[in-house]
Amino acid sequence: MRHESITSADTAADAGAKALLEALPEAALLLSRDAMILTSNRAARAFLGRDVTGEPLSALQAGDDAALAHYIDRCFGTSSPLIGSIVLNDGGKGDSCRLFGCRATLPGGAVVLLRLDPNEDGRFTALNSKIAELHGEIRQRRHAQAILAETVAERELLLRELQHRVKNNMHMLDGILRGAEREARSEEAKDALRDVSLRIAAIGAVQQLLYSSEGIETIDSARLVEAVSKGALALARNEAATRFEVDSFRIPIETAVTVALILNELLTNAVKYGQPASGAQQVAVEMTLADRQVTLTIADNGPGFAPQQSHRRASGVGLVKGLLRQLGGSLHIGSTPEGTTCHVGFPLPEQEVRRDLS
Incomplete structure (x- = not known):
C-alpha cells in the first residue's frame, strides 16, 4: 500500500x-x-x-x-x-x-x-556583418582622407615655394629698376622708373604677406595697408604725419594685388603732390568694411589739383580707374586748396568676406 x-x-x-x-x-x-x-x-x-x-x-x-x-x-x-x-x-x-x-x-x-x-x-549575425562592413568603409575613408590631407599639404608646400620664388623675382626686378633709376640722366626718366619700382614693390609686398601668412588664398587688410604704405611714404621730402584707421578682414589674393596697386598709386600721389605750402605734410589712410563693401579713403593737406593742370597726377588716377573696373568699384575725388581726398569703393563677394576676430 x-x-x-x-x-x-x-x-x-x-x-x-x-x-x-x-x-x-x-x-x-x-x-x-x-x-x-x-x-x-x-x-x-x-x-x-x-x-x-x-x-x-x-x-x-x-x-x-x-x-x-x-x-x-x-x-x-x-x-x-x-x-x-x-x-x-x-x-x-x-x-x-x-x-x-x-x-x-x-x-x-x-x-x-x-x-x-x-x-x-x-x-546579431546580420548586425555584426553590417558593423564589419561599416568598419571597412571607415578604414577606407580614413585612408582616402589621409591621402587627401597629404595631397593638400603637398599642394600648399608647392604654392608656398612658388610664392617664395615670385617674391624673390619681384625683389630682383625692383633692384634692377632702382639701378636703372640711379643711372638715368633725365628727371622724367627717373620719375617713371621710380613709379614702376613702387608698383612692383606693392605687388611684392602682397607676395611677401602671402608667403608669411598661415593661409595661402587670403591676406589681412591691415597688414596689406601697412606693407604697401612703407614704400610710398618713403618718397616724402620730410617725414609726413600719418594716420591709419583700417578694419582687419581677409582679402583674397586676386583682389589684394589690385588693391595694393590702387593704394600705392593714390598714396604715392598724396606724398608727391600733396605737399602744403607751409607746415608739416599730413596723410590719412582709412579702410573699412560694411555690408560686403570696402571703402578706401586717402587724404592729404596739399594744395589740391585739377586733372587738366597736373598731367602726372591725372595719369595715376587714370590707372586707378582702370584697376577699379576690374573690381567693379568706383573712385570719387574731392580736391580743394586745403587738400585732396580720394574715396575708393568696391565690393567683396560674400564667400570671400571673413573678419579677423583674433
Whole structure:
C-alpha cells in the first residue's frame, strides 16, 4: 500500500515537472544522464519541428558528439546554468543556438534541464556583418582622407615655394629698376622708373604677406595697408604725419594685388603732390568694411589739383580707374586748396568676406 502511494506521488511530481516545462516560454528539454531526451516542451517542438522525446540529443546536432556529451556531464554536476552551444543538423533547421543547462532533481532521479536559445548566436549575425562592413568603409575613408590631407599639404608646400620664388623675382626686378633709376640722366626718366619700382614693390609686398601668412588664398587688410604704405611714404621730402584707421578682414589674393596697386598709386600721389605750402605734410589712410563693401579713403593737406593742370597726377588716377573696373568699384575725388581726398569703393563677394576676430 505504501509502495503504491509513493509511485502515485512520483507520477504526480513528474507530471508537475512536465507541466512546468510546458509553461516555459523558451525551448526546453529534460535529459537523462546518457543525454537521452526524456521530454520536450511546446516551444522546443515548434523550434525543432517535431517531438524529439526518446531521441538522443546527439541526433539533433551536426557537431562533435564527444564535446556535447562532456557538456551534458558537466551540467549534471551543478544546479547553476552552464552556457554551451550546439549547431543543429538539417532536421533541426540547421540553426545555431546557445544552450543553458543545469541539474534538476525529480522524484525519479536527477535530470538535466536544457534550455535552447535559438536566437542568441544568430541574433546579431546580420548586425555584426553590417558593423564589419561599416568598419571597412571607415578604414577606407580614413585612408582616402589621409591621402587627401597629404595631397593638400603637398599642394600648399608647392604654392608656398612658388610664392617664395615670385617674391624673390619681384625683389630682383625692383633692384634692377632702382639701378636703372640711379643711372638715368633725365628727371622724367627717373620719375617713371621710380613709379614702376613702387608698383612692383606693392605687388611684392602682397607676395611677401602671402608667403608669411598661415593661409595661402587670403591676406589681412591691415597688414596689406601697412606693407604697401612703407614704400610710398618713403618718397616724402620730410617725414609726413600719418594716420591709419583700417578694419582687419581677409582679402583674397586676386583682389589684394589690385588693391595694393590702387593704394600705392593714390598714396604715392598724396606724398608727391600733396605737399602744403607751409607746415608739416599730413596723410590719412582709412579702410573699412560694411555690408560686403570696402571703402578706401586717402587724404592729404596739399594744395589740391585739377586733372587738366597736373598731367602726372591725372595719369595715376587714370590707372586707378582702370584697376577699379576690374573690381567693379568706383573712385570719387574731392580736391580743394586745403587738400585732396580720394574715396575708393568696391565690393567683396560674400564667400570671400571673413573678419579677423583674433
